[in-house]
Amino acid sequence: MPKAQRIPMARQPSAVATAKGQVQPGPKWAGRAVATAARNLARSGWLLRGATGAAALVPVVALAGILAVLAERAWPAIVYNGLGFFTHVAWDPGSSYGNPVRTGGALHQAGATFGALPLILGTLGSSAIAIVVAVPVSVGAALVVVEKLPPRMANVLGLFLEVLAGIPSVVFGLWGALSFGPLIARDLAPLVARHVPDLPVLNFFRGSTGNGEGLLTAGLVLAVMVVPIVASTTRDLLRQVPALPKEGARALGLSDWEVSRLVSLPWARSGIIGASLLGLARALGETMAVAMVSGAFLGANPSNIYLPFTTIAATIVSQLDSAFTDGTGFYVRALAEAALVLAVITLVANVAARLLVRKAGGVALPVGRGI
């Protein structure tokens, strides 16, 4: 009854106004209409919408621009190197004493060969070590922080994680080169290398242990840098696991570990996967720290996990200066191609992370600081 009355009452005034506007068109009405239109336009927020729309385009344009510039620069190298870029190990910018050679329109030094396989494998390998070490450590630490520690200690530990996440990578690199690497070379590596069984499949973990600059050291330094990212995200995810199913599991007589394994971790699983992929993106792109502990070994794959190697990022940063001295400019093009490969690898990892995190729903993840 009241509903039936209200509808016509709301309609009447507007009906009258339209009728008036049509019947009496005049300067007074027109002026008012323009003013109203202007006000409506202002109220519709076109300015804000336009500005935010433009702002939203910035990252898109930036990403597309960077990839386009890299691709444009790298194109002659992509053509010249072909698939060999992904399969060859030799890395030689060519002799700058001879005369430049022209192959298919691209000018380069005589004997230039760019096989990026060791760089790509080094990038993937060091990141894999970092993730394999960092994810279990991070998840374990997050479980302890959320389930075991009193709140105040948990907060203090969280503060440490944030500080750790904010330390510049060059500091990690210096620590790795001065202290952590030598420690591994002196104590850890010989111990492991001696006790790994003498099987052909495990040869990569045996043999000479080097001086501390190498794949294992880089992977572990990266792990230390990845832990804060994965641990703090996992901690936030675990805090959001509802108390009710956890209590139910406890009331069923399950141990603390079983409660975590059966309830908390599955609840947070896809988010943890997403955080791990963000950590992976960070490790893939990390440059300075890796360049400082890698041993910068170009031109071949390391014969075991303890020996010097290099990654795409470390190679770019260490070779750029000499690349600029290549009069043909071809070395820079090869580095641009390597950068493009790294960008694509990182991009794939990031997109995978986003998709997985969206599937998990819930907390926003800290933005990866990769590349």
Place this chain on the structure above:
Amino acid sequence: MSPALASTPTTPAQWPEAVDLTTRPVALRTCDLTLGFGSRTVLQGVNLGFPKGTVTALIGPTGSGKTTLLRSLNRMNDKVPKHWHQGDVLLDGQSIFAPGVQLMALRRRVGMVFQRPNPFPMSIADNVLAGVKAHRIASRQHHKAIVKARLSEVGLLDAVSDRLGSSPFTLSGGQQQLLCLARALAVGPDVLLLDEPTSSLDPISTEHIESLLRALVPALTIVIVTHNLAQARRVADQTAFFYQGRLVEAAPTARLFEEPSEPETARYVSGRMG
């Protein structure tokens, strides 16, 4: 017939047969149990026995300490910050707070179903098996049979038999609660604690769970917290009335409702309080 009785929806024939509570052995007993959190005392000197194979209903106004008592019967309060207790709780004559008592073993014997359904993030079948696996109650080849038996015991099997491997979160609230009941029963507890298990369910699911509880005694000793006085009358052999952290009165259900000996009980059960 008292007015309160006449207003209950069920017929007297559905009420529990009068059990002689005094002749039964006691499964669980609280002895002068006083407990609280920090400076707050929540329960004050509670002495209450739960006879074997019977249903005891805990009733009382909100905040009177029913949940707190229930949770201390399988030591779920242990982890609550600043929790303390005096007095004792005896399970078959043994203190549940004794130093040798294993918490996990205690909770296997004294199970719990919560006010809101709380399935685990795993398949329906794995939910039923969670406790069975953890306590290594049966070997792997019996798991399937256990799932079927427990789900049919709570009357859920027909509804879920074609999706035992799928997520429990696709079930209705009532079905989820039945699943939680099946999960609690699967470890073979001696005592089952239920905290308002039907408060989020519709009347039909409620009736189903109530008749299930009646079917589970005398094999099981059941303690149920409820705000629904009619429910207490329908399912409970004994009813205990709590008020402001004290046990005011515990008696066979019919007597507590018809001839309460304390004035507060009389006021509460006649609907003039709370």
